[in-house]
Amino acid sequence: MEAIAYSNFRQNLRGYMRQINEDSDTFIVTTKNVEDTVVVMSKRDYDAMQETLRTLSNNYVMDKIRRGDEQFQSGQGTVRELIEVEDD
Structure with missing residues (x-):
């Protein structure tokens, strides 16, 4: 900065x-x-920072993120290839 x-x-x-x-x-x-x-x-960066702060302060969402991370770290996750979808 x-x-x-x-x-x-x-x-x-x-x-x-x-x-x-x-x-x-x-x-x-x-x-x-x-x-x-x-x-x-920038407003774009400010908006992103505000969204991050809202997410971090939402205990319900953070618990889901932590549970998902724990599941993935313990091998319960599945890695998938992304598919490309053509625009109509």
Whole structure:
């Protein structure tokens, strides 16, 4: 994660926005006042992070994931080849 001064970020906002969205970069935008520092990330990455947090905080879903992982690790799982389906 790269740190950028606020003035530099503001002057090059369009370029940084493009870089953030195209490369999934995340930037720390700094100011003289440390409490005003922000993190800038793409909406796509933010949405993915929120979904991960929701999944991790859902005990029912996490129990199912853990049970499935335990079953697979103990050899109860079956590996299958993916098949490609043509679009209509």
